Structures are given as structure tokens and as C-alpha cells.
Amino acid sequence: MKPKSGIDQSVLSPHSPHVRLLQRRLFLKQAMSVGGLSLLSGCGFTDAESVQRALSAMSRWNDEVQAALFRLNRLAPTYPESAITQPFPFNAFYSESEAPVVDARMYHLELSGLIRDKKPWTLAELYALPQSSQITRHICVEGWSAIGKWGGVTFKTFLERVGADLTAKYVGFKCADDYYGSIDMPTALHPQTLLTFTFAGETLPTKYGFPMKLRMPTKLGYKNPKHIMAIYVTDAYPGGYWEDQGYSWFGGL
Numbered sequence: 119m120k121p122k123s124g125i126d127q128s129v130l131s132p133h134s135p136h137v138r139l140l141q142r143r144l145f146l147k148q149a150m151s152v153g154g155l156s157l158l159s160g161c162g163f164t165d166a167e168s169v170q171r172a173l174s175a176m177s178r179w180n181d182e183v184q185a186a187l188f189r190l191n192r193l194a195p196t197y198p199e200s201a202i203t204q205p206f207p208f209n210a211f212y213s214e215s216e217a218p219v220v221d222a223r224m225y226h227l228e229l230s231g232l233i234r235d236k237k238p239w240t241l242a243e244l245y246a247l248p249q250s251s252q253i254t255r256h257i258c259v260e261g262w263s264a265i266g267k268w269g270g271v272t273f274k275t276f277l278e279r280v281g282a283d284l285t286a287k288y289v290g291f292k293c294a295d296d297y298y299g300s301i302d303m304p305t306a307l308h309p310q311t312l313l314t315f316t317f318a319g320e321t322l323p324t325k326y327g328f329p330m331k332l333r334m335p336t337k338l339g340y341k342n343p344k345h346i347m348a349i350y351v352t353d354a355y356p357g358g359y360w361e362d363q364g365y366s367w368f369g370g371l
């Protein structure tokens with residue numbers, strides 16, 4: 119018979135499937151005793167359910183599992199106009215004067231991969247899609263954050279419009295500079311993920327990514343591609359400019 123409180127030994131057994139799964143998922147395969155885990159969870163493992171809860175908590179440290187647990191409806195905070203940071207900082211792997219200048223009249227957004235309608239889009243066509251705006255905080259791993267207002271089309275609306283395979287794993291981006299990147303599909307479909315064409319109510323300036331920046335308030339700054347030239351949908355891991363140098367691929371907040 120199980121004691122009313124305290125630890126159910128069958129759950130704690132190192133041969134229990136829960137514990138083995140937990141051990142496999144430990145961040146960087148850190149050696150940690152089951153005792154240590156129960157301390158972290160704030161309560162003893164009294165049943166399979168609490169093991170499951172602790173397991174979910176541990177898993178957040180793993181990129182792949184992070185993506186799997188990403189909750190579609192968890193919204194990033196939004197702010198009033200009065201909170202907007204002025205001037206908004208510029209950042210890239212080069213200086214502001216070197217930001218790529220994209221010719222609006224020649225521009226076509228290229229589409230490839232798991233997308234039904236791969237017709238390239240002009241800016242006029244993109245601007246004709248339903249637009250909304252959002253005031254959110256951009257957080258850069260270099261140690262600054264700033265609040266800005268971006269406007270554009272909900273990325274989900276765009277992906278649906280072009281017939282993207284929404285069950286695919288990744289959406290990838292090629293930019294007018296050497297930057298490239300990719301995101302998980304749940305983030306691509308998040309209601310606050312916008313393909314933006316304006317900043318502070320004006321056409322997105324060159325420094326902030328003309329002609330468009332994918333704005334994701336649920337991701338760190340380096341995950342938000344500026345100067346997007348091409349978008350593709352794929353199941354093959356595409357990596358990214360910073361990610362391929364060791365930054366976290368999920369890069370979530």
C-alpha cells in the first residue's frame with residue numbers, strides 16, 4: 119500500500135520509464151540525482167503526475183522540447199505608445215551605414231519549399247494584405263532592450279494565403295545581407311508574429327530592415343530577420359547566421 123504522503127518508490131525507481139525519460143531530457147545531460155530533482159520541483163515525487171510536471175519543467179531547457187511545449191496562446195506583453203523607446207536602437211553585425219539598400223520597385227519576395235503558390239510578391243501586393251500593428255519589447259542578447267511599434271500582416275495569414283504546409287517543421291528566411299535564419303512552425307503561426315512593413319507608423323526605414331522584418335515578440339532580437347528577400351518552408355533544419363555560431367536556435371523568451 120502507498121503511504122498517503124511522501125515518495126512513491128515505484129515512481130522513483132531508476133528503472134521507471136518516467137525517470138528514464140526525465141534523465142534523457144536533462145539539460146546537457148547534467149548528472150542530477152532524483153533527490154535533486156524533487157528539490158527543484160518544490161515537492162516530492164508522490165505520483166506519476168508530479169513526475170510528469172517536473173519533467174515538463176526540466177524540458178524547457180532543451181531547444182527541441184522548448185519548441186514542442188511552445189504554447190500558441192501565450193502572449194508577449196504589449197505596451198502603450200508612451201512607452202516607445204526613442205531613439206530606437208539599430209543593431210546588425212555591421213554598422214548602420216552598411217545596412218543593405220533594397221530597391222522597392224524591383225523588389226519581389228521569393229517563395230520556395232513546401233508552399234503551394236510560389237508566385238513572388240511585390241510590395242504593393244503585400245501592403246494590400248490586412249494590416250495591424252503592435253507595440254512590443256525587442257530584447258537583444260547584447261544586453262539592451264527597447265520598445266517599438268511595428269505594423270504589417272499576421273504571418274499566419276500570409277502563410278495561409280500562399281498555401282504553406284502548416285504541418286512542416288520550419289520556416290526559413292534569406293535576407294539582403296549575409297544574415298539568414300529559421301523559426302519553428304508554432305512560432306510562425308503565433309498570433310503576435312507579424313511580417314512587418316512599418317516602424318512607428320512609417321515605412322520601415324533601411325536601418326530597421328526595409329522592406330520587411332519578421333517581428334516576433336516571443337523571440338530574442340537575433341531571431342527577428344530584417345531585409346527579408348525570400349521565405350521558404352521545409353522539414354530540413356535550416357540553421358541561421360547566429361545559430362550556426364552557437365546561439366540557441368529556439369531563442370525564445
Ligand SMILES: Nc1nc2c(c(=O)[nH]1)N[C@H]1C(S)=C(S)[C@@H](COP(=O)(O)O)O[C@H]1N2
Nearest residue numbers: 207208209210211258293297339340342344
Ligand atoms: N538581416 C538582418 N537581420 C537582423 C540582424 C542582422 O544583422 N541582419 N541582426 C539581428 C539582431 S542581433 C537584432 S538585435 C535586431 C536589431 O534590429 P533593429 O536594428 O531594428 O534594432 O535585428 C536582427 N535581425
Ligand SMILES: [Mo]
Nearest residue numbers: 258259339340
Ligand atoms: Mo541582437
